[in-house]
Amino acid sequence: MARITASVYTSHVPAIGAALDLGKSHEPYWQPLFKGYEFSRQWMADNRPDVIFLVYNDHATAFSLEMIPTFAIGTAASFQPADEGWGPRPVPTVIGHPELAAHIAHAVIQDDFDLTIVNKMDVDHGLTVPLSLMCGQPGGPNPAWPCPVIPFAVNVVQYPVPSGRRCFMLGQAIRRAVESFDAPLKVQIWGTGGMSHQLQGPRAGLINQPFDNAFLDRLVADPAGQAAVPHIDYVREAGSEGIELVMWLIARGAMADVAGGAKPILKHRFYHVPASNTAVGHLILENPA
Amino acid sequence: MALDKPYLDVPGTTIFDAEQSRKGYHLNQFCMSLMKAENRSRFKADERAYLDTWPMTEEQKQGVLTRDLNRCIAAGGNIYFLAKIGATDGKSFQYMAASMTGMTQEAYAAMMLAGGRSPDGNRSLGEQPGAQL
Numbered sequence: 445m446a447r448i449t450a451s452v453y454t455s456h457v458p459a460i461g462a463a464l465d466l467g468k469s470h471e472p473y474w475q476p477l478f479k480g481y482e483f484s485r486q487w488m489a490d491n492r493p494d495v496i497f498l499v500y501n502d503h504a505t506a507f508s509l510e511m512i513p514t515f516a517i518g519t520a521a522s523f524q525p526a527d528e529g530w531g532p533r534p535v536p537t538v539i540g541h542p543e544l545a546a547h548i549a550h551a552v553i554q555d556d557f558d559l560t561i562v563n564k565m566d567v568d569h570g571l572t573v574p575l576s577l578m579c580g581q582p583g584g585p586n587p588a589w590p591c592p593v594i595p596f597a598v599n600v601v602q603y604p605v606p607s608g609r610r611c612f613m614l615g616q617a618i619r620r621a622v623e624s625f626d627a628p629l630k631v632q633i634w635g636t637g638g639m640s641h642q643l644q645g646p647r648a649g650l651i652n653q654p655f656d657n658a659f660l661d662r663l664v665a666d667p668a669g670q671a672a673v674p675h676i677d678y679v680r681e682a683g684s685e686g687i688e689l690v691m692w693l694i695a696r697g698a699m700a701d702v703a704g705g706a707k708p709i710l711k712h713r714f715y716h717v718p719a720s721n722t723a724v725g726h727l728i729l730e731n732p733a
Numbered sequence: 734m735a736l737d738k739p740y741l742d743v744p745g746t747t748i749f750d751a752e753q754s755r756k757g758y759h760l761n762q763f764c765m766s767l768m769k770a771e772n773r774s775r776f777k778a779d780e781r782a783y784l785d786t787w788p789m790t791e792e793q794k795q796g797v798l799t800r801d802l803n804r805c806i807a808a809g810g811n812i813y814f815l816a817k818i819g820a821t822d823g824k825s826f827q828y829m830a831a832s833m834t835g836m837t838q839e840a841y842a843a844m845m846l847a848g849g850r851s852p853d854g855n856r857s858l859g860e861q862p863g864a865q866l
Contacts, residue, residue, distance in 0.1 A: 459826070504813040508765040509758055529768060529820035601813055603740075603750040640849075644812040645803060647745030648830045649841060651849025676739045680856045684746050718845040721830050 446544065446622045446629035449493060451695040451708070452484075453663070453727040454577055456500060456636045458569040459720035461533055464581050477724060480714035481577045487711060487728060488578050488590065493632040495541045496593045497548075497618065499694045500570035500636045501600045503528070506562075512602050513560035515614065517552075518567075518595035519545040526566035535572050536582050541592040544625055548594070551621035557614050567595055574636045577726075600637065600688050604675070611690045612671035615697020622698070635695030637688025639715075640681070641722035650683040651723050656715060659689060660725055664710055667696040685722075700731045708732075742858045749811040757809020760793040764814035767821045776821060802833050 463474045505526045507513065523538040549561050571593070579590055599605055606614075615633070622631050639659065642650040659682075662670040671693050678687045701707045708729035716724045740748045747753065754761075763784065766772045776783040784794045796804035797818060805815050819829040831841035844850060854860050 504761075504765060504811070504817070505768075509754060509761050509814075512754075527768065529817055601749065601811065602754050603748050642746065642850075643826070643830060644806060644833060645745045645747055646834050647743070647850065647855055648834050649844055649850040650852060650855060651845075652852045653848065655852070679740050679743055679746070679748065681852055684743075684748060717848055720827060721845060723849070 446625040446627055446631055448619055448622055448633055448698050448700070448731060449630045450491065450632050450711075450728065450730045451699055452574075452578060452632060452634040453692045453695060453725065453729075454574050454634070454636055455638055455719065455722060455724040455726070456570045456573040457719040457722045457724065458503075458528070458573065460724075461569050461573040461576060462530075464576050465534055477716050477719055480716055480724075480726060483712050484578050484726065484728060485580050491730075492590050494591055494629040495544055495631045496575075496591060497596060497622070497631055497633045497698075498571055498574065498593050498636070499596045499598060499634060499691045500574070501688060501691065502597045503568055503570060504601065505568035506565045507597070507599075509602075512599055513562075513597070514599045514606055515557065516560040516562045516565075516597040517545055517549050518562050518565055518597070519549060520563050520565065523565055523567045523571075523593075523595055525572055526568045528568055533569070533572050535576065536588045538567055538571065538575075538589060538595070539592045541594050544622075544629065544631075545594045547625050548618060548621040551624055552614070552617045555617040555620065557617055562597070565595065565597075570597075570636060571595055574634055578634075596694075598691050598694070600691065605687055605690060607675065608671040608673055608690045608693050611693040612667060612697040612702075615694040615699075616702055618694070619698040619700075619703065633695045633698045635692035637691045638682070638686060639689060639723040639725040640683050640686045642683030643685050643721055645684075647683070649721060651717055652681050652683070652686075653715075653717060653723065655681040656723050656725055660713060660715065660727060663692060663696055664708070664727065664729065667693065667699075667702065671697075696729075699729060706732045744855055744858050744860075747806045753809050754811070755809070757793070757811065759787050759789045760797070760805065760808060760810050761814040763787045763789060763797070764810070764817045767817040773821050800832070802829060806833075
């Protein structure tokens with residue numbers, strides 16, 4: 445039986461990818477941020493999963509306004525890093541896990557979540573920046589990402605985006621689906637995006653550190669309560685793009701305690717302002733073995 | 734019955750909802766076309782002529798030609814799409830963000846380093862002096 449061993453939460457700011465790709469990670473501006481992920485890279489090396497189920501959003505890259513799926517699961521064998529206008533990031537092709545992805549799609553749709561199944565899709569910084577932060581920049585002796593990845597894209601670009609409550613319930617359905625897969629796979633689920641930021645209009649640049657820290661506290665201790673927070677609170681308090689944080693609730697919903705199991709172990713917590721226009725937050729939660 | 738849109742009273746913010754998306758469809762799809770080098774070249778060679786190949790409103794075209802992102806957003810643009818214009822111009826995202834706030838890029842970058850824009854006074858129009866609701 446497959447099982448969810450841990451969940452990881454991180455912002456996915458594109459400028460972080462650019463800093464890594466251009467060799468700027470040791471500059472004073474970026475040093476405090478990358479220092480916050482040193483523990484995480486070691487933890488990944490020590491706790492390598494068989495598959496990462498990676499919840500992220502596409503930023504007008506794979507999905508234009510021609511089609512806007514609310515929840516899209518990538519079932520392909522591989523996914524190319526997208527050209528977002530500056531050329532593709534110099535990172536490896538993302539290898540999928542079609543068998544587990546197809547299984548999850550089947551089970552979750554039968555559990556009343558209407559997923560869109562995607563067999564051809566490039567993946568943008570929303571997916572590759574978290575991989576870089578957690579796994580280090582592949583190259584030399586490590587030319588590939590450490591394991592297959594199932595991309596799970598959530599629409600947070602066109603409002604209304606799915607509610608926190610819906611995301612939290614979806615995470616629970618994903619957990620059930622993973623646990624019904626008949627192979628002994630260790631699966632991590634990652635929720636990405638956020639934290640507070642606003643990229644548009646005269647209010648651009650909004651950052652709310654008290655909100656972000658309260659969100660981190662509550663996501664760990666009272667995720668059902670956090671899931672009940674309406675969109676408008678995120679928009680007002682965390683900026684129009686802070687709404688990305690609902691994706692963290694999908695990963696949190698997949699943890700054992702939500703289904704009556706043991707509380708997760710908080711392995712790491714990090715918060716930093718700014719990365720370009722955005723507040724960066726990061727958590728690692730493990731399910732007790 | 735009217736839809737509930739509580740976000741309309743968040744100052745300096747336009748939520749890209751289904752209504753804005755409907756208004757901005759061709760504007761955003763024009764931006765999307767700039768993902769291809771060939772289209773970037775055509776746009777740069779003659780911006781007006783390239784825009785005229787899209788069924789956009791004159792207001793949307795003027796927003797693009799003047800690089801007034803707030804005007805583009807009001808006309809249905811979404812920032813992730815509009816960012817492709819800045820990329821075509823070789824501008825950083827922070828330059829684009831600053832341009833919408835009325836700040837210089839330097840002042841905007843300094844604000845971010847100092848912890849960003851405070852939500853205090855920026856949560857709703859009612860919080861702002863002289864606001865009319």
